[in-house]
Amino acid sequence: MTGSARTRETLVLEQRTPLRKPAPPRKGSLLGGLVRTARPRQWVKNVLVVAAPAAAGQLFSRHALTQLALVFALFTACAAAVYLINDARDAEADRSHPTKRRRPVAAGQVPVAVAYAVGGALGVLAPAAAAWLVSPAVAALLTAYLGMQLAYCVSLKHVLVIDLVVVTTGFLMRAMVGGLALGIPLSRWFLITTGFGALFMVSAKRYSEAVQMAGKAGATRALLTEYTTGYLRFVWQLAAGVAVLGYCLWALEEGGVPHTSVLPWRQLSMVAFVLAVLRYAVFADRGTAGEPEDVVLRDRALALIGLMWVAMYALAVANW
Numbered sequence: 001m002t003g004s005a006r007t008r009e010t011l012v013l014e015q016r017t018p019l020r021k022p023a024p025p026r027k028g029s030l031l032g033g034l035v036r037t038a039r040p041r042q043w044v045k046n047v048l049v050v051a052a053p054a055a056a057g058q059l060f061s062r063h064a065l066t067q068l069a070l071v072f073a074l075f076t077a078c079a080a081a082v083y084l085i086n087d088a089r090d091a092e093a094d095r096s097h098p099t100k101r102r103r104p105v106a107a108g109q110v111p112v113a114v115a116y117a118v119g120g121a122l123g124v125l126a127p128a129a130a131a132w133l134v135s136p137a138v139a140a141l142l143t144a145y146l147g148m149q150l151a152y153c154v155s156l157k158h159v160l161v162i163d164l165v166v167v168t169t170g171f172l173m174r175a176m177v178g179g180l181a182l183g184i185p186l187s188r189w190f191l192i193t194t195g196f197g198a199l200f201m202v203s204a205k206r207y208s209e210a211v212q213m214a215g216k217a218g219a220t221r222a223l224l225t226e227y228t229t230g231y232l233r234f235v236w237q238l239a240a241g242v243a244v245l246g247y248c249l250w251a252l253e254e255g256g257v258p259h260t261s262v263l264p265w266r267q268l269s270m271v272a273f274v275l276a277v278l279r280y281a282v283f284a285d286r287g288t289a290g291e292p293e294d295v296v297l298r299d300r301a302l303a304l305i306g307l308m309w310v311a312m313y314a315l316a317v318a319n320w
Contacts (some may be wrong), residue, residue: 033104034118037087038080044293045174046075048194052179053188057186064139070133071181073320075174077126078142082149084119088112127199137180145173160226164202164235171198189250193243200239200277201292204284207232211287236284240277248274272309300313 049071053059059068087094087105094106104110124145133138148156152166175194178188210224210232251270279302283289296302 021289028223030110030114033109034084034114037104037110037115038076039083041291042083042291043076045171045269046072046079048171048174049075049178049181050188050310051175051194052184052190053182054313055187056184056318057181058182058184059317066182067134068178071130071138071177074126074130074134074138074142075145077122078146079149081122081126081146084115084122085150086153088115088119091115093279100199111221126130134181135183139171141177142179143169164199165204167202168195168199171195171202187250187253189246189253192246193250194245196239196243200236200243201280203232203236203239204280204289205291207236207284208287208289236281240281243275244277262320263315265312265320269309269312272305272312276302276305276309 011162011167050059050068053064058064080209084105087103087110091105091112094100094103097106100106105112105115125144127139127146130142145186148166148169152163156166157163170274172191172195176186176191178184206224206227207229210227213224248270251273279299280295283295283299289295296306
């Protein structure tokens with residue numbers, strides 16, 4: 001049989017043989033979808049619950065570690081509840097988005113009703129467990145966090161400036177809850193530094209999104225079209241300045257950590273803090289400041305500065 005005859009015979013056989021449709025991709029398990037919807041990568045933000053106890057030098061007792069581990073888990077459950085309810089509510093819109101359509105709820109891996117049910121259950125059980133196992137103050141803060149974040153999902157994310165305030169307040173609540181759990185008085189400078197530091201990172205992220213979406217209206221969150229890049233730049237620069245001032249006043253205030261160590265480590269930590277802000281501002285100015293945890297973990301210099309700050313403050317707490 002010649003080559004041309006073989007080719008004709010092959011074509012005839014292929015035409016007679018029915019084509020098999022490729023098997024649809026497996027969606028994965030329901031449990032896996034629920035975990036993905038809870039955004040495990042975002043859980044690193046909840047490490048802020050140790051901020052107040054660490055600042056007060058009350059981090060390493062057995063009671064403190066147990067309480068903080070519990071508070072971390074409860075705050076993570078509350079955040080997961082918000083993500084589940086948010087994705088269930090936005091499932092229809094997410095299906096038409098090029099990236100968000102891969103989310104488990106939008107993709108059908110997690111039914112909308114299940115996402116609502118699990119999110120609602122976590123939202124009820126976490127504050128209840130906090131009231132029983134930690135303190136009523138922590139339960140009240142978690143309830144306020146849930147209410148604020150759910151209001152953000154429904155309407156506040158569409159309100160200029162308020163959207164920045166809500167996201168910033170979420171970070172501030174994380175930093176406060178550890179102090180409430182252990183009964184630690186919260187310094188006013190600690191709250192100012194944490195609040196404006198969070199606003200700095202949030203507004204820097206918004207600025208970067210606005211820069212990247214220039215000329216691509218509708219590619220990301222709709223509210224960005226209402227902000228100007230000049231305004232967002234003003235916000236993150238103002239927040240950075242206030243955060244630095246607040247930290248310096250906090251480090252210099254009398255009381256708190258004693259000053260009898262060999263070197264004034266607490267005051268010297270101001271250098272590392274200012275360097276960290278300046279380094280982070282490089283990415284903000286370039287329009288590449290995405291998720292704060294990604295910026296910190298991917299930039300070696302910033303991570304090194306952060307470790308230097310941790311070492312200095314640890315020496316101050318240890319009074320070496």
